[in-house]
Amino acid sequence: MLKGLGDIGKMGGIIKQALEMKSRIEELKQKLADEIVEFSVAEEVTVTVNGNLDVLSVKIKEELLRNEDVDTVEAILCAAVNGAVGKARDMVKAKMTELTGNVDIPGLM
Template sequence: MLKGLGGLGDMTKMMKAAQEMQSKMEELTAQMDSLTVTGESGAGLVKATATAKGELTGLEIDPSIFVPSEKEVAEDLILAAIKDAQAKASERYQSEMRKLTESLGLPPDMKLPF
């Protein structure tokens, strides 16, 4: 189809492969939003539920380790602290990715993986 045009045929193949990779990454990202995992501690007294992407969606604490009337307050405080840590981790990840793209001579706002 592109015979006689030098490396354009290879470039077309590379672009198609990049588009396929992007499509697969989008599919994987969507799957990670709907997949949940549960972590436990204290022999199941504390349970945290999160998406596979790491977004915490719930926290359950057995009231036997707290004063029962303070259970919801303790859960809210723990959940807020975890979400704050996740936000800082995300910011750090993005900062490190910007450094990586710049060191490779790519535009700093380029998203990796493609």
């Protein structure tokens, strides 16, 4: 028998664990489409995003459009979108950490 073949069984176990983890991650990615976060700026603009970072809705109060110039509205809108995306990323990171046991796996999301 060749020396070191006992480690092949360990390698098979590691590969099996990796494939199981990949399957759980793919399942989580599908579930993230149903996870919703909202972010508001000054209660004038509210952006809703899902866990896949898709923007689902943008709500702007009419008063903002009537009372502010375009540059101000654009800045508030950008802040709301960035806030919602950041909040969704934090949620995704927390769920991935929970799934992977705090092991950083580059390129997952």
